[in-house]
Amino acid sequence: MASIRKEIPLDARAEDVWAAVRDIGALHTRLVPGFVTDTKLEPGARIVTFANGMIVKELIVDLDDKARRLVWSAVGGRLSHHNASAQVFADGDGRSRLVWTADLLPDELAGDIRTMMDHGAAAMQKAFAKR
Secondary structure (H helix, E strand, C coil), rough: CCCEEEEEEEEHHHHHHHHHHCCCCHHHHHEEEEEEEEEEECCCEEEECCCCCCCEEEEEEEECCCCEEEEEEECCCCCCCEEEEEEEEEHHCEEEEEEEEEEECHHHHHHHHHHHHHHHHHHHHHHHHCC
């Protein structure tokens, strides 16, 4: 099983980043605008439309405010298994770090998923850049 882990430094307080992460229906407006173009909620899941046109159903597995951790699982498509998490940590004065982990099968798709996560991380950093 492929496992991809990204540590993303952000120029925003952990509380502000967590508020955007936990707003599971607003990926396209608050967390990763441009990388995700639309998010629709349905019971226990969200339907995510990516800038490349891909549409993915993500089951919401856990939302833990105390740990500032969200866990989801993508279903359908080319992946036979996908489980991911995003956890937000304070990282100094007014800064934070988001740790994004994805475990997936088949291993051959790890390169594609890693590239998507790189684009997502860049969008996140842009969304939280100090202006």
